[in-house]
Amino acid sequence: MDKINLLIIVTVISLFISFFLAFFLVTVKTKHKISNSLFAVFLIITAIDVSETLFNLMVNSPSNLGMLRNIFAFLQIPVFYLYILSVCYSDFKLKPKYILHLLPFLIANVILLPRFYTVDVASKINFIKNYQSMIELQFNHILIHIQVVIYIIAVFMVLRKAKKLYLENYAGTSINSYNWLFQFTVVLTILYLIALVKNIFKFSDYPYISEWIKIGLLSFQLLIICWYLFKALNNPGLFRNIDSKLKLVSDIISEEKNDAPLAVNEKQYNEELLKLQQYMIEEKPFLNPSVTIQDISNAIEIPVRDLSLLINHKLEQHFYDFVNTYRVEDAMDILKDATKSKVTILEILYDVGFNSKSSFNTAFKKHTGNTPTAYRNSL
Structure with a gap:
């Protein structure tokens, strides 16, 4: 089985499970509606991110939609951060200030306007062919990795504080949910680190290595989604949260x-x-x-x-x-x-x-x- 066929198979399976779980999360009756909706959005954005192989089969030339699909990756980690907040704190609500999390996504799109979004197809093709020397793409890759590092640190800080608050005010079983969320975040961090290595090879003299790492990432991501599905279905009462107004x-x-x-x-x-x-x-x-x-x-x-x-x-x-x-x-x-x-x-x-x-x-x-x-x- 060649690399392309393997990528297609893994991508199709990953997309099916992601959309199935997202549909389940937004339709199931639960008091944790915001948390479920945020994780559903996270899964959908992830699915958009991994759909590159199928998208390229349907669209032969570079397009604005294809580039926008790539830039959607900037929304993935901010949504995950908001999901962690919603799970940890019972009084979490979506607020206007959270729009600021869109900033990296907007910046990444704006800098592509002059030499990609607003030019003809021939110029787009030339832009993609010479992607390794394009300052816009290099900037976006650096920006997304800085974003990932900042948000991962922020997530661990939220979990650390939530666990301390729980230990000081509660004595039930909710500690298991924070332990599991910590494990899930660690696994996700590993996934992003592998993605970082993949992108380094993408802009090096060995771009083919990046393609093989991509197959590994898709498979790893598929396992993570299945793991989450298994955990959520077997422990429907796992995720319980605390009052954010509590003080240490x-x-x-x-x-x-x-x-x-x-x-x-x-x-x-x-x-x-x-x-x-x-x-x-x-x-x-x-x-x-x-x-x-x-x-x-x-x-x-x-x-x-x-x-x-x-x-x-x-x-x-x-x-x-x-x-x-x-x-x-x-x-x-x-x-x-x-x-x-x-x-x-x-x-x-x-x-x-x-x-x-x-x-x-x-x-x-x-x-x-x-x-x-x-x-x-x-x-």
């Missing part, structure tokens, strides 16, 4: 230092701590897999800000770890109970508020140094 404890402390140092009332601190601990032991809110710091704040009538400082700063524990400590302690009591020796580890983890075996094992080993099974066997 470090920021709260910084604000207090900048405003006016708060007098530390040790007695009040001890009273609030005792109240919190008593509530955790007697009411066992940790048995709720989705318990949040807001839930506990409402129950014991301590403001979220104060409770967050108490747990995350004074006790030097994330809320996530704080709640899991009580869950593990409860699990240890069950494991020690001889009358419950027939209860399985899986049943125990659900009983004490965990929602996955991996998170239970991680928390249990962090707290005891042993896995639940090893702990039970050592008794």
Whole structure:
């Protein structure tokens, strides 16, 4: 099978799956409509980007539409960035300021106006034949790679902050979605790095290497899309988000230092701590897999800000770890109970508020140094 036929086959499969998943995302009934729509747009833009082989079969000469198809790649990473924001934050809304993300796309098109978009077909053909020496194309390739680097860094920063906010305010299973989004972003970063290598060869003396890398990229991209589809369909409740208005404890402390140092009332601190601990032991809110710091704040009538400082700063524990400590302690009591020796580890983890075996094992080993099974066997 020659290179062209292989490219056509991989492209057709990739386009079919991309459009199928995009259609599914925009038609499925869900409260995460914005997130689904943004990822559908990301898939469509990606499909437009990988359709080059089929497009060239239908259009024999360089055209404005063909060039515009290439420039659509500038929209891919900004849409992915907005998608990450929408997944991480429950109050995400599309705002007029996001139009600024179109700027690189507009710049890339504007600089092509004089010597490509506004000239005749013969001039377009000459432009494409001498693409390696065309300053406009070189500029656009540099611009898109700068754009990718900036946005990838921005995505990782968003994920890092969202994870910190989650750990300080939530104790459910949403941490799995951030871990998965991090993995997905890493894989996408690798994809863009490979694309960078491909473009370097495209403007070198070995452009044929670029074509073979393109086949590898298409196949890799196809696998990523299938991976996402598999993950989304098997974990429909995976993507849950948090309130972007929440502040990190470090920021709260910084604000207090900048405003006016708060007098530390040790007695009040001890009273609030005792109240919190008593509530955790007697009411066992940790048995709720989705318990949040807001839930506990409402129950014991301590403001979220104060409770967050108490747990995350004074006790030097994330809320996530704080709640899991009580869950593990409860699990240890069950494991020690001889009358419950027939209860399985899986049943125990659900009983004490965990929602996955991996998170239970991680928390249990962090707290005891042993896995639940090893702990039970050592008794």
